[in-house]
Amino acid sequence: MSAMGTGARRRHDDTPDTTADFERLAALSKGPERDALAERLVGAWLPMAHRLARRYRNRGENLEDLEQVAALGLVKAVDRYDPGRGGAFQAYAIPTIVGELKRYFRDCAWDLHVPRRVQELRNRVRATIQYLAATEGTDRSPTVAQVARAADMTEEDVLTGMEAIDSFRSLSLDAELAGADDGYSLADTLGRPETRYDTVIARESVKPCLNRLPEREQHILYLRFFQDMTQAGIAEELGISQMHVSRLISRSCARIRAQVDSPVERLQSASASR
Secondary structure (H helix, E strand, C coil): CCHHHCCCCCCCCCCCCHHHHHHHHHHHCCHHHHHHHHHHHHHHHHHHHHHHHCHHHHCCCCHHHHHHHHHEEEEEEEECCHHHCCCCCCHHHHHHHHHHHHHHHCCCCCCCCHHHHHHHHHHHHHHHHHHHHHHHCCCCCCCHHHHHHHHHCHHHHHHHHHHHHHHCCCCCCCCECCCCCCCHHHHHHCCCCCHHHHHHHHHHHHHHHHHHHCCCHHHHHHHHHCCCCCCCHHHHHHHHHHHHHHHHHHHHHHHHHHHHCCCHHHHHHHHHHH
16 A cells, blocks of 8 residues: 555644655656656645645735645645655755745736845835734834844835835725725826827917017918908908918918927027916
8 A cells, every 4th residue: 555545644634654655756757657646646745735825825815826836836846856865755845835935926926026135125024023013012013213123124125125015916096095985096196198288389389470470461360260261251351362361371371380390489489488
């Protein structure tokens, strides 16, 4: 009978004695028989992997996701473990599984990309705050100086770690603001592009150029673009031909455009607007 089913239990009920099975696994060549035995070993040690995953369940991640990550670490441990080196599988597997879980939190669990050094500062600060809360017996949060002394860190590093504590999860822009009774969301606090700014800039740029046009041409442009009169209507009102009105409008617009595009004109307009 396999040692997997009859071995004595050790510290935990989820740490079976599979020494004989690992020795057999190490002697097998790659193939269906070895794969089947490896799968049985993973199944036997899976409760231990899940126990390790539960240590991290209060860090904001779904427990099922953590158990899958721990299972992946277990598969790697079963595949790489060498019983010929004399160490127990449990002693080899636990660091492998825990390392996989920590790597998951470092690389995959953050909503925002945070450098590894900042993540490590965050973990040290978080652990120190929890330690101080437990030993000081007070509900007040420790100061930056207290955390720095307890963790042997600089206050600057403590502040960086504290900022990272709030960076693990990001808020949706649709999230309602705390204390808002009217559904006011985070998105409502953000600025939006104002399309009329371009209109204001264009108007202020053109204004001094318009003032330098002859009075009749100013009047024609006013009738055409502000009173929305047709060229024929303007021609009838001024007693000139429609062709002449068209030429005056084209000439005036070309002159204004050339002046607005001139660097000197732009500098003068900017000075006049101050």
